[in-house]
Amino acid sequence: MRVLIVEDEERLAENIAVALREGPGYAVDIAGDGETGAYLAEMGEYDLIVLDLMLPKISGTDVLQRLRKRGQKAPVLVLTAITSKSSIVELLNSGADDYVGKPFDLGELMARVKALIRRGKGVRHPLIRVGDLEVDTLERSVRCGGVEVELSPTEYRIVEYLSHRPSSIVSKESLLEHLYDFNWERHSNVIEAHVSNLRRKLNRGGEEKWIETLRGRGYRLTAALREAQP
Amino acid sequence: MKPYSLTRRLVVTVLLVELLLATAATGLALLYERQQNLHSFDLMLRGRADSLLGAVQDAEDAGDNVMLDPKALDLPRGNVYEVRDVSGRVVGRSAKWNRDIEQAIGQQGSARNFRLDKKWYRGFALHGVRQIDRTDSSPGIARPVVIFYAASLKPFWAAMSHAAKFLLISNFLILLFTAGTLLVLLRRGMAPLKELAGAASAISSNSLRFRAPPDAFAVEELAVLAHALESAMNRLEKAFLQQQVFVHDAAHELKTAVTIIKSSLQLLTSRKRTATEYERGLEMCLSDCARLEDLVQKLLILARLEQPRGEAAAPAKTDLSECLRDVANQMEPLASVRGVTLIFEPAGGRLARIAGDECTTLATNLAVNALQHTPAGGRVTLRVGTWEGRTGFEVEDNGEGIRAEDLSHVFDRFYRGDPSRSRHTGGAGLGLAICKAIAEAAGGSIEIVSEPGRMTLATVVLPGEQAELGVHPRQELLSDRR
Numbered sequence: 001m002r003v004l005i006v007e008d009e010e011r012l013a014e015n016i017a018v019a020l021r022e023g024p025g026y027a028v029d030i031a032g033d034g035e036t037g038a039y040l041a042e043m044g045e046y047d048l049i050v051l052d053l054m055l056p057k058i059s060g061t062d063v064l065q066r067l068r069k070r071g072q073k074a075p076v077l078v079l080t081a082i083t084s085k086s087s088i089v090e091l092l093n094s095g096a097d098d099y100v101g102k103p104f105d106l107g108e109l110m111a112r113v114k115a116l117i118r119r120g121k122g123v124r125h126p127l128i129r130v131g132d133l134e135v136d137t138l139e140r141s142v143r144c145g146g147v148e149v150e151l152s153p154t155e156y157r158i159v160e161y162l163s164h165r166p167s168s169i170v171s172k173e174s175l176l177e178h179l180y181d182f183n184w185e186r187h188s189n190v191i192e193a194h195v196s197n198l199r200r201k202l203n204r205g206g207e208e209k210w211i212e213t214l215r216g217r218g219y220r221l222t223a224a225l226r227e228a229q230p
Numbered sequence: 231m232k233p234y235s236l237t238r239r240l241v242v243t244v245l246l247v248e249l250l251l252a253t254a255a256t257g258l259a260l261l262y263e264r265q266q267n268l269h270s271f272d273l274m275l276r277g278r279a280d281s282l283l284g285a286v287q288d289a290e291d292a293g294d295n296v297m298l299d300p301k302a303l304d305l306p307r308g309n310v311y312e313v314r315d316v317s318g319r320v321v322g323r324s325a326k327w328n329r330d331i332e333q334a335i336g337q338q339g340s341a342r343n344f345r346l347d348k349k350w351y352r353g354f355a356l357h358g359v360r361q362i363d364r365t366d367s368s369p370g371i372a373r374p375v376v377i378f379y380a381a382s383l384k385p386f387w388a389a390m391s392h393a394a395k396f397l398l399i400s401n402f403l404i405l406l407f408t409a410g411t412l413l414v415l416l417r418r419g420m421a422p423l424k425e426l427a428g429a430a431s432a433i434s435s436n437s438l439r440f441r442a443p444p445d446a447f448a449v450e451e452l453a454v455l456a457h458a459l460e461s462a463m464n465r466l467e468k469a470f471l472q473q474q475v476f477v478h479d480a481a482h483e484l485k486t487a488v489t490i491i492k493s494s495l496q497l498l499t500s501r502k503r504t505a506t507e508y509e510r511g512l513e514m515c516l517s518d519c520a521r522l523e524d525l526v527q528k529l530l531i532l533a534r535l536e537q538p539r540g541e542a543a544a545p546a547k548t549d550l551s552e553c554l555r556d557v558a559n560q561m562e563p564l565a566s567v568r569g570v571t572l573i574f575e576p577a578g579g580r581l582a583r584i585a586g587d588e589c590t591t592l593a594t595n596l597a598v599n600a601l602q603h604t605p606a607g608g609r610v611t612l613r614v615g616t617w618e619g620r621t622g623f624e625v626e627d628n629g630e631g632i633r634a635e636d637l638s639h640v641f642d643r644f645y646r647g648d649p650s651r652s653r654h655t656g657g658a659g660l661g662l663a664i665c666k667a668i669a670e671a672a673g674g675s676i677e678i679v680s681e682p683g684r685m686t687l688a689t690v691v692l693p694g695e696q697a698e699l700g701v702h703p704r705q706e707l708l709s710d711r712r
Contacts, residue, residue: 009486011518015493019500054482081482102482103489106496 001117001161002027002178004044006037006063007052007079016050016109023110025140025153027181034058038066045177046074047117050109051096053080061094068095075116079104114138121164128163130221133202133210135163144202144210154179155198158191162211162221171218195219237416241409248408252401256394263393271352271386272341278305279356279379286313286321286360286375308382310351315360316374335378343383350387353380422446426456438467479644480529487522491515528660531591532643535667547694548586550614550623551576557593558612561601569606570627572597575613580621582694584672589692592668595661596625596688603686604629622674622691631682640678641666665690 003026007013010032017028029044031037034055041049041063049067053060064076075097080087083101091099097116100109114126114137128135134143142149142159151159157179162170172191179191195211202210212222282305305311305324310331312323326346331353334344341354356377361370422445433440440463442456498511558574565572582589593612600610604627613624632640639645644659662678665688669676674692 009490011490011514012486012493015490015497019493019497022497022501081485082478102485103492106493106500109493 001047001157002029002045002181003048003050003113004029004031004037004040004046004074005050006031006034006041006055006060007050008032008055009052012052015106019106019110020113024114024137025157026113027179029181032056034060034063038063041067041072041074042070045174047120047178048113049074049076050113051076051078053078053082053091061091064091064095073120075120077109077112077116118164123164128160130163130166133159133163133221135160142202149201151198151201152194154194155201158194158198159202159221162219166221169214169218169220174218237413237420240416241412244412245405245409248405252405256397256401259397260390260394264390267386267389267393268341268352271381271383272354275341275352275354275379275381276356278309278381279311279354279377282311282313282377282379283356283358283360283375286358286377306381308384309380310346310353311377311379313375313377315376321375331380332378335380337376344380346380350383351380352383352386353378355379419449422449422452426452426459430459433463435470438463438470440464440467476643483525483644484522484529487518487525491518491522494518525660528664531664532660532667535664535671546583546585547581548584548589550580550582550589550621550692550694551578553586553589554593554612554614554623557590557597560594561597564598564601565610568601568604570601570604571609572601573609573611575611575615577614577616580614580616580694582621582672582674582692584668584674584692584694588668588672592665592690593623593625595665596690599661600625600627600629600686600688603627603631617689617691620691621694622689624690625688626685628685631684631686632678632680633682637678637680641676 001024003020005013005016005020005028007016007030013030013032017030020026020028026047029040029046031040035057037049037051037055038058040046051060051063055063058066060078060080064078067074067076076095078091078096078099079102080091080099081102083099088099097119098112100112118124118126118137126137128137132145135141136143137160140156140160142151142156158175161175161178175191195213199211210222212220214220310324310326312327312332313321315321331344331346331351335342335353335355337355339354339356341352343350343352345351356379358375358377360373360375362373422443425443426446429440429443429446440460442460446452446456494511494515498508498515503511555574555576558572561572584592597610597612604610608628610629611624611626613626615622615624636645640662642659643663645663666676669690669692672692674690676688676690678686678688680686
């Protein structure tokens with residue numbers, strides 16, 4: 001998952017970024033003003049945008065309206081110091097998905113971020129089941145047929161991302177976009193190596209093919225498909 | 231003072247004046263009426279006396295001994311008379327007659343008033359001639375008679391009181407009508423005032439917007455008040471809005487500062503960390519706290535500067551050169567860290583009416599600003615002097631300058647010219663706002679001119695006096711690294 005933080009207060013943006021990287025293990029980009037924020041949001045593929053309201057250059061509200069006008073679908077979580085009813089109503093009406101009032105609780109912010117990402121992808125529960133594959137997004141663990149599978153952070157993130165969109169094909173580029181922030185040197189063969197490792201760990205020597213490779217198109221989590229065809 | 235009603239005052243005044251006029255008019259009218267009534271009373275008396283004379287004339291007796299039969303004469307009750315001939319013989323008299331009446335009436339032909347039986351009478355004496363034995367050929371013998379005739383003044387008084395009653399009642403009705411009309415007119419006239427008051431009472435801290443009702447502007451006297459109220463409310467609303475924006479911004483800044491500290495601490499406790507990580511985290515929290523402290527400090531300074539100052543405490547006189555030398559000395563370490571040359575140009579005897587610590591804050595803020603926005607190798611100059619007869623000091627730098635669109639906002643609270651830069655320098659955008667507040671509170675002014683990429687010059691002018699003139703400025707190089 002990849003999150004964009006639009007916040008001019010450097011220390012705050014940093015804290016949220018570190019919390020998101022350390023906690024759910026998301027890739028995080030930071031924009032220091034509204035203009036950069038709007039630009040990045042339009043360019044990158046973000047699973048969530050954390051948006052401050054009082055921003056230099058373009059205000060948070062304007063960024064939000066601009067994004068929604070251009071059809072940007074990523075859920076937006078607003079950080080605001082004003083939690084009056086009218087301003088919240090205005091915020092939600094102009095396209096925000098949720099808000100946290102400053103000073104907020106970092107834990108609450110994390111929970112809301114995760115919930116928004118889940119909802120944005122049509123998943124309702126933090127425990128995602130695809131066939132007998134269980135992805136616990138809170139514990140960041142994966143169980144296969146009831147047995148826990150030891151995964152590296154990147155491998156987990158790949159499974160997590162795929163499990164949010166089961167039975168649909170996810171391209172390598174898309175995986176790259178959603179797993180790494182701008183600070184990473186990105187190569188598609190890195191993904192290939194991780195997927196191959198992941199496949200080996202999930203199969204545990206068995207014959208099951210959990211992750212299907214569609215040549216030239218991408219990957220697909222196949223547990224759902226197998227269930228559909230007994 | 232006891233409150234009073236304008237309407238009531240006006241009505242009472244008008245009624246009093248009218249009452250006075252009415253009284254005078256009634257008095258005059260009654261006087262005239264009395265004159266008229268007396269005149270007709272006298273005519274009536276004369277008529278009656280004449281008819282009495284006629285009766286004497288017509289008496290049957292041809293001789294001297296005429297007697298009048300009172301019963302035959304049809305005279306109204308309450309009339310008294312006596313007829314005497316020339317020899318003083320009484321020819322006839324009414325039942326109620328005495329010598330006093332004759333005395334009161336006298337011999338003159340003009341009527342007189344007198345009292346009889348506790349009642350007022352009016353009577354006169356008529357000197358007539360009785361012709362005896364008159365035939366067609368001879369005029370007969372003339373025998374003069376005197377007729378004393380008097381009548382009760384009761385009908386006169388009745389007429390007078392009638393007239394008085396009429397006048398009283400009509401005047402009372404006029405007064406009543408005036409009062410009613412006045413009240414209605416005044417109430418109608420006062421309606422715009424009431425409307426204005428209604429509109430004014432709708433003002434609350436939630437809605438300071440005030441529009442005077444159009445009716446108020448239609449009344450010349452009220453229009454002044456309505457205009458005054460409107461402009462006062464507009465000024466108030468503007469000030470209130472400014473205050474709201476400030477509070478709003480201050481809240482945002484404070485909440486953000488608290489959020490940073492809170493999130494830093496929560497991040498630190500979110501998992502087990504190494505001692506080095508904790509140490510670094512705590513150091514960060516401390517610096518975050520310092521920022522919060524600085525923000526609160528600045529907000530308090532602003533709040534204090536905004537308090538209206540008492541006239542009592544005359545501001546102290548501060549030697550600008552001394553003050554700025556201290557500031558320059560304090561700034562020296564920062565300047566050398568940033569590799570900027572700090573130059574101080576004093577001018578002797580420039581005294582300004584400003585408290586020493588405020589002057590220091592003012593100069594320090596400007597100097598720090600200049601140092602922060604001047605790249606290494608640059609130059610910052612603190613200069614004391616007199617320009618166009620005005621004493622003050624300047625802070626000049628040859629740094630990046632301020633963009634024209636930002637220049638008009640630099641004194642706004644929480645305004646950050648270039649956000650990314652200001653955030654790095656840790657300013658909350660209050661420094662220059664404080665400078666302006668200090669300068670203005672001292673009765674001076676502050677001005678900034680800038681050429682982006684070349685230089686920025688901040689000039690502070692303060693009310694003060696010049697102790698001596700003609701001091702040549704000399705440069706003091708505090709930091710000459712390059």
